[in-house]
Amino acid sequence: MLIRRDLLKASATLAAGLGCLSVAGRGFAQSGAMLTRTIASSGEALAVIGAGTSGSFETGVDSPQLQQLRQVLKVFFAGGGQVIDTSPNYGGADAVLGQLLEEGGWRGKTFLATKIAADSRAAAEAQWAGTLRSLRTDKVDLLQVHNLRDWQRQLPYARELKAQGLTRYVGVTHYVDSGLDELERILRQEQLDFIQIHYSVNSPAAARTVLPLAQNKGVAVLINRAFDDGRLFARVKDQALPAWAAEMGIGSWAQLFLKFAISHPAVTTVIPATSRPERQLDQLKAGSGPLLSDAQRKQLIEQFA
Structure with a gap:
């Protein structure tokens, strides 16, 4: 539960961060604005750093953590973020997100991605109706079949919703090598239109076939688990960043892990989740400045193998 001391600390960090982001984009100005990648099927550009809601937004709509999550979204949009990914399977995260987007007036700034996670047409229809209520919207930007679940039936249903104008894009997701x-x-x-898959310094297998294939076929790519659900931070505790990181404008391991993901040319947007404003601010910084070279990415893969 968020206590007053934590909220005051987060608010102070946020105020400092927003001060850097204000005045003609200062804070990103030295290394440039947020990088974007284009969705091949439409030509629409998306910021390379997005946000997830698994875990981070799984709280009640009347929770004391709501104020902190509101600050997270303020930082996100101030920093040029667009893509937010959620699911009806994320413990009420979609309802929390929907409430905050409505209260903040941010729906128009959001590329809203959600999922179908059902085993029948009837279950999917009921779930979709609940999704729209939870997100407080009449349509979404991207509807994905969650972890390929019943995809032979659910992908055609997603396409029906796209034809009805209820989603602009459709796709499928997964999160492990299997x-x-x-x-x-x-x-x-x-x-x-999209796939969503895991890709990180210690789990780079998607780059062998899936990412190049998506690029060749003009399919946009969202990346989940860029931090391996936080396990990567335990591995680098008390370790210094590579010597070349500072030259790339990289100031934290989180930025480096995200920069690794977006440096693959097939990747459209990476969607790390956080419930802390200061971490949101840090993550957004990975979206500007130079990308990693092939040699630098290879070095990181070997380091974390």
């Missing part, structure tokens, strides 16, 4: 082979098969046989 899903890569099936995801590759789906990419080869289905027309998709």
Whole structure:
């Protein structure tokens, strides 16, 4: 539970961060504005750093943590963020997100991505109706079949919703290496706007086939688990960043892990989750400045193998 001392600390950090982000974008000015990547199926540009809600937004709509999450979103939008990914399976995160977006007047700034996680058409229809209520919206930007669950039935349903104007894009997701082979098969046989997959310094397998295939087929890519659910931070505790990190404008391991992901040319946006404003501010900094070279990415993969 958020206590007053933590909230005051977060608020102070936020105030300092927003001060850097204000006045004609100062804070990103030295290394440039947030980088964007284009969705091939439409030409729409998206900021490379987005946000997830798994874990971080899983609280009640009347929780004392709501104020801190409101600050997280303020930092996110002030820093040029657009893509926010959620799911009806994330313990009420979609309802919390929907409330905060409505209260903050941020829905128009949000590229809102959610999922279908159901095992029948009837269950999917009921879930979709609940999703719109929870998110307090009449449509979303991206609807994804969660972890390929019943995808043969749910992907056609997502396409029906797209035809009705209820979502602008459709796609599928997964989050572990065991899903890569099936995801590759789906990419080869289905027309998709997006895929969402894991890709990190210690889990780079998607770069062997799935990411190049998505790029070749013009499918946009969201990246989840860039921090390996936080486990990467335990591995680098008390370790210095690579000597070349400062030259790249990288000031934290979080920025480096995110920069690794967005440096792959197939990646559109990476969606790290956080419930802390100061971490949100830090993560956004990975979205500007130079990308990593092939040699630097290879060095990191070898380091964390």
